[in-house]
Amino acid sequence: MKVLIENKNWSAKDAETIKHIFIQLKFDEEKKGILQQQIQKIKSAEKVIKYLLDCNQNWNVLQSSIQKEISNDAELEQQQLIQQVSSNQLTNIKTKISQKIKSPSQIDSFIQYIQKENFSQEVMCKALCQEFKSIQELQQIIFNIKCQKMNFTQCFINQNNQTLNRNNPEWYDQIQELQKEFQSLNNRLNKQNFDHLSELYNSIQKYPRAYSQSDDFSKSPNLQLGDLLLLCARVYEHFSFYPRPVQVLSVLELYNHNKDKGRVAQIYTGEGKSLIIAMLAILICKKKEQSVDIVTSSPVLAIRDAQELAKFYELFKVSVTHNIHKSIDQNVRRDSCYNFQVIYGDPHSFQGDILSHEYTETGIMKDRKQEYIIVDEVDSMLIDGNSNKTILGSSNPGMLDLTKVLRLIWDELSKVEKQLSTDMKVMMIDGQDYYSVDLQEYLENTLSIQIQDVLKTYLPRFRLNYINFMKKIWIENAIQAKFYLHEKQHYLIDNQIRIIDFQNTGVVHKVDMQWQKGIHQFLQLKHNLPITPLRISTNFMSNVSFFKRYNHKLLGLTGTLGSQVTQDLLAKQYNIDFAFMPPYKKRLLKEETGIVTQNKDEWFQEILKVVELQMSQGRAVLIINQTIDDVNKIEDYLMKHSIKSITYVDDDQELKKEIGPQTIIIATNLAGRGTDLTTNEELEKNGGLHVIMSFLPRNIRIQNQGFGRTARQGKQGTAQLIVYFHSNLYLGSIKEINTVPGAIRYYQQQNQRFYSTNLDILLFFRDLNEQQYSKEIEERMNKLQNEDKCFQKFCEIAKKQVSIKTDKPAFRALEEKWGLYLEEHQDNGLNEDDIEEKLNSDETQNPKYLVLQGIQKGDIKLFQKATEIAINDPHPEYFKGCQQILMANYKEGAETLIKARQLFQNKINDEQGFLTVSKLNKFQIQSTQQTKQKPDLQQSERNISNDKIVMPKLNITGDSEIQNKSVSQNKQKNDQLDALEQKIKNHNKVYQKAIDSIDDILNTLQTKLASDEHFELGWIPVISESEEKNAESEQYIKDQQEVVDDGPLPKLGRLYRIKKKKSIFESFLMFFLGAAQLVIGCAMCVFTCGAALPLARTLIAEGISDMVYAIKSAWQGIDIDWGAWGQNKVIKIATTLGLAGPDCIREALRFGGSMMKSIKKVEMSEFIKKIPPVTVEGLEKSCFWLTQHEKVNISNQYETLRQISDVTQNAYSQTQILKLANEVLCNQVNLKNISQETSSQILDLVKLCFQQSNSSVVGFKNTFCQMAQNYIQLQIAKSKQGNDITKIKGDLIEICQRESDKKYNNHVKNEIQSYNQYKQALNNELIYFSDIIIECYKKDEEIQKQILVLDLFYEKLCDQQKVKQIFTNKTIQAKIRQNFNIHNKQVQNACKKLQMSNSHSTRQFYQLAIRPSIQQLCSELNIKEYTEPLEIILQVEFINQLKQKGEYFKIMTENLTNQKQSIETQVNQIKGNRFAQLYDVERVQQLIHNHQTQIDSLKQQAQFIKELGGFDYQYYLKEMVNHFKNKGMLNNKESIFIQELNRYMMTKRNFSTLLKDFVIQVFRCSLSQISTIQLRNKKILTNKLLLAIEVEIIDEVKKYLFDSRLQTLENKIANLIN
Secondary structure, three states: OOOOOOOOOHHHHHHHHHHHHHOOOOOOHHHHHHHHHOOOOOOOHHHHHHHHHHHHHHHHHHHHHHHHHHHHHHHHHHHOOOOOOOOHHHHHHHHHHHOOOOOHHHHHHHHHHHHHHHHHHHHHHHOOOOOOOOOHHHHHHHHHHHHOOOOOOHHHHHHHHHHHHHHHOHHHHHHHHHHHHHHHOOOOOOOHHHHHHHHHHHHHHHOOOOOOOOOOOOOOOOOOHHHHHHHHHHHHHHHHHOHHHHHHHHHHHOOOOOOOOEEEOOOOOOOOOOHHOOOOOOHHHOOOHHHHHEEOHHHHHHHHHHHHHHHHHHHOOEEEOOOOOOHOOOOOOOHHHHHEEEEOOEEEEEEHHHHHHHHOOOOOOOOEEEEEEEEEEEEHHHOOOOOOOOEEEOOOOOOOOOHHHHHHHHHHHHHHHHOOOOOOOEEEEEEEEEEEEEHHHHHHHHHHHHHHHHHHOOOOOHHHHHHHHHHHHHHHHHHHHHHOEOOOOOOOEEEOOEEEOOOOOOEEEEEEEEOOOHHHHHHHHHOOOOOOOOOOOOOEHHHHHHHHHHHHHEEEOOOOOOOOOHHEEEEEEHEEOOOEEEOOOOOOEEEOEEEEEEEHHHHHHHHHHHHHHHHHHEEEEEEOOOOOOHHHHHHHHHHHHHOOOOEOOOOOOOOOOOEEOOEEEEOOOOHHHOOOOOEOHHHOOOOEEEEEOOOOOOOOHHHHHHHHHOOOOOEEEEEEEEEEHHHHOOOOOOOOOOHHHHHHHHHHHHHHOOOHHHHHHHHHHHHHHHHHHHHHHHHHHHHHHHHHHHHHHHHHHHHHHOOOOOOHHHHHHHHHHHHHHHHHOOOOOOOHHHHHHHHHHOOOOOOHHHHHHHHHHOHHHHHHHHHOOOOOOOHHHHHHHHHHOOOOOHHHHHHHHHHHHHHHHHHHHHHHHHHHHHHHHHHHHHHHHHOOOOOOOOOOOOOOOOOOOOOOOOOOOOOOOOOHHHHHHHHHHHHHHHHHHHHHHHHHHHHHHHHHHHHHHHHOOOOOOOOOOOOOOEEEEEHHHHHHHHOHHHHHHHHHHHHHHHOOOOOEEOOOOOOOOOOOOOOOOHHHHHHHHHHHHHHHHHHHOOOOOOOOOOHHHHHHHHHHHHHHHHHOOOOOOOOOOOHHHHHHHHHHOOHHHHHHHHHHHHHOOOOOHHHOOEHHHHHHHHHOEEEEEEEEHHHHHOOOHHHHHHHHHHHHHHHHHOOOOHHHHHHHEEEEEEEHHHHHHHOOOHHHHHHHHHHHHHHHHHHHOOOHHHHHHHHHHHHHHHHHHHHHHOOOOOOOOOHHHHHHHHHHHHHHHHHHHHHHHHHHHHHHHHHHHHHHHHHHHHHHHHHHHHHHHHHHHHHHHHHHHHHOOHHHHHHHHOHHHHHHHHHHHHHHHOOOOHHHHOOOOOOOOOHHHHHEEEEEEEHHHHHHHHHHHHHOOOOOOOHHHHHHHHHHHHHHHHHHHHHHHHHHHHHHHHHHHHHHHHOOOOOOOOOHHHHHHHHHHHHHHHHHHHHHHHHHHHHOOOOOOOHHHHHHHHHHHHHHOOOOOHHHHHHHHHHHHOOOOOHHHHHHHHHHHHHHHHOOOOOHHOOOOOOOOHHHHHHHHHHHHHHHHHHHHHHHHHHHHHHHHHHHHO
């Protein structure tokens, strides 16, 4: 390098010497460059020479000497600038001050102050010249002037040093204490870090220096004192405080991590981790010149830190942003953030971008590498979030129909819930025998029957293997969702399912995080939410693999590293070591003795006691709970005791950070991490914040996080556990313990302790479980890593076979194969060697991707192959037919489309069929549902009341309307919540659009073509922009998009018609749904009442057919369209799906139980004991489906049991109870209310109750009522036992005929008659409506004039060939569709207000709903903004006249040229003939004169034509037309018009006479054309526009009016039938 050594304080000789020594130094070029800049700042050349010679080539020694000398020079220079104020000057200052300040004592104090501070004379003079009213104002003025004279930053440093010196007399003591604590915590010490720390704060205190914007860090990656001084100075410049020593030490520890390992630092909460991260990121960027990714636990924190710290980063010229895409400005490209040096984000944002960049090859990350990563709350993401992974969302076509399978599983589980025993067995009856079956096995066999007999026909064939594999997993997940996942504990309902991480962080995740393999869908069904299609995970990245990408450059911070088990796991998995940082101030947290209660009531009471105690002391309380449900319960409990509180359960909530006395906050564990609560001064005086954790966290980390919310930064605070023993006993995998006493014995054996607290026991099992949990986490991490590894292998193989950019459908097909392999082998482990074979296999080929490939390539062979695989799928047939039409194979295309149409209609019918089944299942569930809650399977004891327990009366023989009341109430509630019907309706709209598209194409194909015409197939979107914009709800579009993606149906074909399409209005009332629901529901409820009586499927199908016929016959003369699929199909589906569960039991019994391994026979007493509790309301619902005779029989049995309950209330012994029971039974037998056999059974029941209650009289009274109701439930179920088929069928007919006749005669008959009358009247009104609208349109003068203007413009002023190409029926209709949408809310509101029989109302409708669309179309087509037909005709006529003038000029020019040649010839002849006569000469002279006259005239014409060429005719003609328009003379007679035109021309002085005459002539010719133009037939737009209005507006409106107005009546009748 070139050495340039110079300093004005050195001699030339010294400079030469230094240069010579400098060259001899053996430092690298970078260090020499740094040294060269440093030594030029030292005044003494001798000292420079000395330092260079004495350093012995040791860089650190040299740097220490050089930097010390630079500081000494700066201090000396500063001292020389200070000029001491003399005594005379002090007197003058005192005099000036006394003129404004009257207090002598204040003046004397101020004089002492300026003597102490040694202010310069210059500063004092400037200060006294300014206005001030107090000593304080003067001091501020002096300070401001000093800041102006010195560097601004240095002033703040000086000021802060004074504060620091007052508060911390000696930095040395603090750093020494920090060193001792650090060594104690870490068992190691990096002396260099503490040397840096001591030098740094010593330099700040003694030698503060100012830094300018141009100052920067040294080039070396090693940290130097100057680097730290610059960092701290700019921290102060931005934040007005210095970083604390422990913060700088944290930065040093993380920056100086081992080269082959990452590092995680434990830094207590409240220590300023955000600043530590920012300082560390800046040093890495500037010193190591590497990019930094900063990962936070939530996107909210990432956005906040990136935005709030942006100006701080800017001080160092380090660019910073975040990658949370939803919050980035839409105008900024998504990839722009990867141009920045520091990026904040959450794991999902980084992982999503990596997948997008590498997997889908979008290149959004450009060339940016993953170098350093800093992870905040590292334990949360590396441990608690270990199983989290980011999946690039994409739908899998062909999955939508699988939701039917999930619905059937859920319905069957809901139906059988009533038959579940307390040990989760399905209880069944067969004759006099009783059986129990494992729930999982029951559902598997049920689903197998449903798939085999019915679903196989309706499900995609290529999905059957997938279904058979997944059904066991789906059933397991359905059971989990039904019984073990609870709202406000595991998830939150916020219009959608939001998962709660209640075990660890308490975070309520956003809706884009979902459970897989059906769990999410089952929860949606549980809460009647719109169900989302299943997805097969194909491309993903786990947290584990993401963080491991950074290798040894992973740095992290956390408030709690947890136990040694956790640390060992982190160190092993991520190759990191640890640094434990001491707190800034000693923690004053006092942990109070924990409280463990034995029941929930005590738990609430203990929490209340502690809250009241703390409030009485003027303190605040934070109660951290495990679930949102606990938060709500505690809030309600405290509210009952008049204690108001604040709840905090979601990070979307705003929580006030500063709290004072009496503040009560009830929160989930969300408040235990990252929530900084600040206590005010008054609260601190009272003892600070008290934290209660109402549950025992699963590990010490989470507990410390919660307790860390109080006693922060040296403040006061207390914390304690108040927990319920049974809910917090973590047994983990210890199989031998299944009771609480067993757990206590195990603890005593393991610890050899017989006296311990309940809290000791809970903590023992918690720590024991953590070890097992750690092993599970490690196994899960290894499994995830293997999955990621196999995913990379898949990417490598797939991208060799197919390009994701050029052939995405083919790539997605490979993707799905990989996904299916993943799901099938995920639990058992993946093998990357199997992937290639799986991808090359045709076993699981999805024909949907062949359709997508065919659409992309236009290859009919791909469509053909898809139709061969998917036999009943309409989508490949549809696109195959469209492709055939594109290839001009019209006949084959039409045949294919007809087939596709039928398949689409089948889809609609199937959807309606499954909707019916779902309704029946739901109706059955509701009609037999008991008002009870599932017993807590973990609860080991039940409280027994000492009050009298008697059986209520049972009303089952009254009017059936009363019996059905609760059912109808349930139905009304269901109608409000049911999302299934709306979803199916939205799905069917897409299928109907496809059918309409086919009808449109087929109709167009039937039209005759002219010789010069041909068909052209175009494409339109399935969901138009206007439809999306005006959708009634977001779900409406989502549901339709599901069908579009699943089909696939990305677009619809359309052949644009020449003649008007036929308007077809068919609305068929689906009465059969209500009727079928009534009848099938009846049969199923009779069948499954209580314990699901196993009748034969053929019997039920036959009975239902007869019932449907019976109800149909009640509607004599009514034309009912049962739909294309027919009633037999409904019956087959409904019976097979509805009765599959009982059928599988029946078949299992028939074959000796070999079909079900878990089926076993049980005694009647055991059977009754295992029936879950039932209620009187539930019994009444079940009895609704009995005949009158059966109702009387059941009622007598119930009355007998009730009498026994009544007479035994005052009994005191078992003998007395049996005696009283026998008396009641004998009396009932004598009255012939019950049989002797029934009497014996009831007596056995009484004895069974004594056994259940351990012969306790009190226990008997509590048990008997419920056991009696269970007995009645059993008798209802057995009421049909022993009857033959004919008898049961007759009973069904009796019940159904009774109910259907009652409904029909009382409600339905008149409504149906009114419906038909209204339907006919509505048709008539629509015809009248159509005529009125056409009349309005034709008489709309303004619109007709605009259309005439357009016709003239495109005919007269445009290229006719292009006009014919552009303006076809197709384009005009397309334009109309863009401007008019029947789904527009304004249009629909106008339709609602329309009275079609009232012509005035129809005309108003035209003005409001139709005319604006036509007006808009005319405006869009009027590109030149013409308003009057005359204006166009004038322009055309002007151009024509001008052309004529030009043609005339051309002819005259040619004539004159010929004349000239003739004259020249004659002149030459005369000149050559000396005997020429005088006559000849005169004749030639006359010719020359005439010729000259014509030339003059021609020149005049030329001048005029030139004038016309420069005349702005468009402007002036428009001005003239507007003149006549304003005068209202456009429609006057020609003579009057011309008179006014002459007057107008006189005003135009700049017009020549010729021009005026020319314009008048143009007007005359134009006026004569107007009348003839309006009468002519040949018009470019008029006829096409009228056709388009009729087809695209009037017909659409008529269809909407017809459908919407009949829908109300249809719904009314359907509700009456249902």
